[in-house]
Amino acid sequence: MVFESFTAAHWFLLWSAFGIAAIMGAVANKTDFCTMGAVSDIVNMQDWGRMRAWLLAIVVAIFGVTFLEIAGLVNAAESVPPFRNPNFRWIESLMGGLIFGIGMTLGSGCGNKTVVRIGGGNLKSIVVAIVLGTVAWFMLNPLPGTDATLYSLLFHGWTQHLTITLRHGQDIGAVLGGADAAGIIRAAAAVIIGGGLLFLLFRAAEFRTNFDHVFGGLMIGLCVVGIWVVSSNVFVEDDFGDQYTLREYVQDWDFLAEPGAEGRPERAGPLGPQGVNFVSPIAQTLNFTTRGFDSTVLTVGIMVVLGVIVGSFVWSLISRKFRVEWFVSKGDFFTHIIGGVLMGMGGVLSMGCTFGQGITGMSTLALSAPITMGAIVLGSAMTMKIQYYKMLYEEEATFGKAFITGLVDLGLLPSSMRKLDAL
Numbered sequence: 432m433v434f435e436s437f438t439a440a441h442w443f444l445l446w447s448a449f450g451i452a453a454i455m456g457a458v459a460n461k462t463d464f465c466t467m468g469a470v471s472d473i474v475n476m477q478d479w480g481r482m483r484a485w486l487l488a489i490v491v492a493i494f495g496v497t498f499l500e501i502a503g504l505v506n507a508a509e510s511v512p513p514f515r516n517p518n519f520r521w522i523e524s525l526m527g528g529l530i531f532g533i534g535m536t537l538g539s540g541c542g543n544k545t546v547v548r549i550g551g552g553n554l555k556s557i558v559v560a561i562v563l564g565t566v567a568w569f570m571l572n573p574l575p576g577t578d579a580t581l582y583s584l585l586f587h588g589w590t591q592h593l594t595i596t597l598r599h600g601q602d603i604g605a606v607l608g609g610a611d612a613a614g615i616i617r618a619a620a621a622v623i624i625g626g627g628l629l630f631l632l633f634r635a636a637e638f639r640t641n642f643d644h645v646f647g648g649l650m651i652g653l654c655v656v657g658i659w660v661v662s663s664n665v666f667v668e669d670d671f672g673d674q675y676t677l678r679e680y681v682q683d684w685d686f687l688a689e690p691g692a693e694g695r696p697e698r699a700g701p702l703g704p705q706g707v708n709f710v711s712p713i714a715q716t717l718n719f720t721t722r723g724f725d726s727t728v729l730t731v732g733i734m735v736v737l738g739v740i741v742g743s744f745v746w747s748l749i750s751r752k753f754r755v756e757w758f759v760s761k762g763d764f765f766t767h768i769i770g771g772v773l774m775g776m777g778g779v780l781s782m783g784c785t786f787g788q789g790i791t792g793m794s795t796l797a798l799s800a801p802i803t804m805g806a807i808v809l810g811s812a813m814t815m816k817i818q819y820y821k822m823l824y825e826e827e828a829t830f831g832k833a834f835i836t837g838l839v840d841l842g843l844l845p846s847s848m849r850k851l852d853a854l
Contacts, residue, residue: 437687440667454742456743463647466544466785467535485785485790492656496656504664510703510705512711524799527803527806530781533773533813535785536810539556547743562771563778566771566775567778569581571711655786681702708791710774710775715736782799
């Protein structure tokens with residue numbers, strides 16, 4: 432998609448992202464697509480339906496990005512954020528995923544679910560989003576009156592020493608095939624991983640016969656791929672026939688733009704190729720709001736957040752599920768606040784959430800994605816187990832006893848270490 436003016440190209444990108452996200456928001460609301468809900472179903476009812484829907488979305492994203500990249504329609508090598516960065520920050524993926532998983536459980540849903548619930552009338556989710564976005568913003572931007580971010584104060588000083596630098600990048604193709612064979616290895620990995628997961632998913636009759644689970648996973652995966660395709664294929668052509676990506680154009684604005692041209696984005700980075708993330712985009716949406724809806728700070732991420740809210744809102748009205756909800760107690764309020772803080776911190780640290788790493792990161796076959804995914808699920812499941820035993824045994828169930836018993840339930844400790852009886 433080639434445009435003669437930057438303005439036309441930029442708005443095409445933004446509105447395309449909004450439209451795709453609106454479909455995603457409606458689908459997520461209709462099918463109750465929710466990673467935290469999927470973990471909860473497994474932990475509490477041994478129901479794998481929603482988890483299989485999430486895994487189907489991952490498979491669709493992996494196939495779409497891998498083979499469209501081979502066709503030249505997706506540019507995952509220059510993604511926002513840089514999933515294939517050669518600096519493999521495994522400890523940040525692990526810690527960030529655990530922190531995010533705990534936070535999404537306390538906050539009643541991940542970043543995507545928070546945004547979907549806002550569209551459905553949930554006022555609690557607005558509070559969570561504000562807290563999440565504020566913490567994420569200061570993880571990436573200096574605290575008022577200082578030059579330090581929360582990330583630099585709390586993590587960078589020691590996590591950098593555990594970073595592994597890989598020569599060609601941290602995706603499966605680059606690690607196993609180097610620069611020359613990366614594409615072939617990625618294609619083979621996509622077939623093996625994606626094909627294996629598809630076999631396991633549709634082997635389960637209860638999944639393949641459930642329309643919402645199959646439809647939700649398929650459509651969410653396609654929407655993620657759609658954002659990848661659009662953000663990788665918008666170009667501006669100058670008078671000499673040379674084509675530039677939007678990021679390149681903004682970086683060379685003074686040279687390429689017409690004298691006195693308006694509408695220059697404040698930052699070029701967010702204009703790069705990307706899938707779907709929610710943590711940093713929620714922070715960007717707060718910045719957009721506090722800046723008086725300044726169009727120069729609009730990003731694809733902001734339009735995705737707004738699109739999901741609108742899509743969810745429309746479906747809530749159509750299905751008559753729109754409900755205004757508020758906190759039931761002070762305890763409920765503070766639990767959600769803590770959840771928002773942890774999601775904002777963990778999502779930035781791990782460079783993505785259940786969508787950012789769990790679907791988009793996985794679609795690039797980056798090594799950080801499965802680490803983050805596993806940590807999110809573990810953090811969420813452990814939090815649910817602790818809440819469960821604290822509720823059942825009240826004062827008898829100390830945090831330590833509930834924690835150890837939860838690890839036993841998850842098969843991470845031998846049954847002889849159990850401190851509380853399961854009910």
